[in-house]
Amino acid sequence: xxxxxxxxxxxxxxxxxxxxxxxxxxxxxxxxxxxxxxxxxxxxxxxxxxxxxxxxxxxxxxxxxxxxxxxxxxxxxxxxxxxxxxxxxxxxxxxxxxxxxxxxxxxxxxxxxxxxxxxxxxxxxxxxxxxxxxxxxxxxxxxxxxxxxxxxxxxxxxxxxxxxxxxxxxxxxxxxxxxxxxxxxxxxxxxxxxxxxxxxxxxxxxxxxxxxxxxxxxxxxxxxxxxxxxxxxxxxxxxxxxxxxxxxxxxxxxxxxxxxxxxxxxxxxxxxxxxxxxxxxxxxxxxxxxxxxxxxxxxxxxxxxxxxxxxxxxxxxxxxxxxxxxxxxxxxxxxxxxxxxxxxxxxxxxxxxxxxxxxxxxxxxxxxxxxxxxxxxxxxxxxxxxxxxxxxxxxxxxxxxxxxxxxxxxxxxxxxxxxxxxxxxxxxxxx
Numbered sequence: 346x347x348x349x350x351x352x353x354x355x356x357x358x359x360x361x362x363x364x365x366x367x368x369x370x371x372x373x374x375x376x377x378x379x380x381x382x383x384x385x386x387x388x389x390x391x392x393x394x395x396x397x398x399x400x401x402x403x404x405x406x407x408x409x410x411x412x413x414x415x416x417x418x419x420x421x422x423x424x425x426x427x428x429x430x431x432x433x434x435x436x437x438x439x440x441x442x443x444x445x446x447x448x449x450x451x452x453x454x455x456x457x458x459x460x461x462x463x464x465x466x467x468x469x470x471x472x473x474x475x476x477x478x479x480x481x482x483x484x485x486x487x488x489x490x491x492x493x494x495x496x497x498x499x500x501x502x503x504x505x506x507x508x509x510x511x512x513x514x515x516x517x518x519x520x521x522x523x524x525x526x527x528x529x530x531x532x533x534x535x536x537x538x539x540x541x542x543x544x545x546x547x548x549x550x551x552x553x554x555x556x557x558x559x560x561x562x563x564x565x566x567x568x569x570x571x572x573x574x575x576x577x578x579x580x581x582x583x584x585x586x587x588x589x590x591x592x593x594x595x596x597x598x599x600x601x602x603x604x605x606x607x608x609x610x611x612x613x614x615x616x617x618x619x620x621x622x623x624x625x626x627x628x629x630x631x632x633x634x635x636x637x638x639x640x641x642x643x644x645x646x647x648x649x650x651x652x653x654x655x656x657x658x659x660x661x662x663x664x665x666x667x668x669x670x671x672x673x674x675x676x677x678x679x680x681x682x683x684x685x686x687x688x689x690x691x692x693x694x695x696x697x698x699x700x701x702x703x704x705x706x707x708x709x710x711x712x713x714x715x716x717x718x719x720x721x722x723x724x725x726x727x728x729x730x731x732x733x734x735x736x737x738x739x740x741x742x743x744x745x746x747x748x749x750x751x752x753x754x755x756x757x758x759x760x761x762x763x764x765x766x767x768x769x770x771x772x773x774x775x776x
Contacts (some may be wrong), residue, residue, distance in 0.1 A: 590712020
């Protein structure tokens with residue numbers, strides 16, 4: 346069959362080359378990259394515009410936080426609707442609402458509207474953020490069902506996300522500071538509209554929809570449908586991904602506070618760049634390895650390494666050492682994040698995966714929003730070192746959760762044998 350990847354080929358030639366030769370992949374990868382780029386521009390665009398119009402970073406951060414929490418709460422519902430009615434049916438009205446909401450928020454900020462009006466506009470802005478990343482992951486899962494290349498696809502998406510979060514904020518900042526304070530949000534809305542509609546037009550690679558999925562992987566006719574969150578393993582992963590969010594949020598605030606404390610704020614970009622570079626490099630490496638260790642064991646090991654790495658952050662007081670340790674922390678994030686996304690394929694039926702991916706993405710966003718708030722208060726009250734305790738606390742709690750509830754991450758079928766092609770059967774490791 347032209348639209349599938351044979352497991353035998355994937356085992357013989359694992360890696361990004363084989364992944365990118367998946368039939369139909371480029372038809373959703375390129376528009377998907379364009380459509381997700383604005384997501385990384387949204388928060389910084391709001392902060393820079395609202396700070397410019399109100400003169401308050403506190404007000405700007407609060408409006409951005411409203412947007413982030415709204416996205417975390419509404420994203421899973423968007424994913425659930427996409428699983429039921431198809432990605433295009435959800436994405437097209439979604440990008441239209443998002444474009445209108447961002448335009449309204451921009452106009453209100455420029456008109457010096459009261460803060461409550463900005464909060465009111467921030468809610469639909471966050472709620473309508475197109476969940477393109479989870480939708481791309483769902484398309485990979487549909488085309489690579491049972492293939493060892495799922496881990497490679499998860500790694501590829503992680504690297505793409507990290508690249509987006511490196512380029513997006515830089516682009517938004519350049520537009521806001523070099524063109525106009527509202528230019529970042531205007532560009533975000535324009536790119537969301539164009540990229541989202543282009544991605545939605547790729548109907549041939551949409552994953553299946555319209556069937557209700559059972560927790561054991563079966564499907565039946567359209568009707569009552571259980572949420573992906575009803576699957577115990579998804580709940581465990583969502584809690585674990587809160588820990589990942591705590592690292593992103595805690596590092597952003599604490600690195601900024603640290604560089605201000607030492608009188609070298611310009612070093613913040615370098616330090617966060619090293620952290621992001623570690624994440625990207627590890628993501629590339631994880632996707633290139635043909636793993637013989639099961640994903641559950643890799644997930645626990647990844648969070649254990651991340652907890653150890655973050656436990657040292659609070660004690661470092663030099664730029665060089667913090668840069669090196671930040672690189673190590675970044676290297677530890679990608680294996681944990683990628684393995685968690687890979688497990689979704691074994692835990693969730695195909696007709697509920699978009700929702701499952703959005704729960705995980707929303708958990709990262711929610712953990713990040715909470716970490717920014719807590720780390721900021723700790724840094725204000727006790728210094729930057731105290732802020733670095735937030736990533737440690739978040740990852741330690743996530744590790745304890747994973748160890749205690751590891752059995753709930755068992756796949757839908759405890760022992761799976763994947764058959765692809767004719768005469769090729771490859772057992773898939775599940776532990």
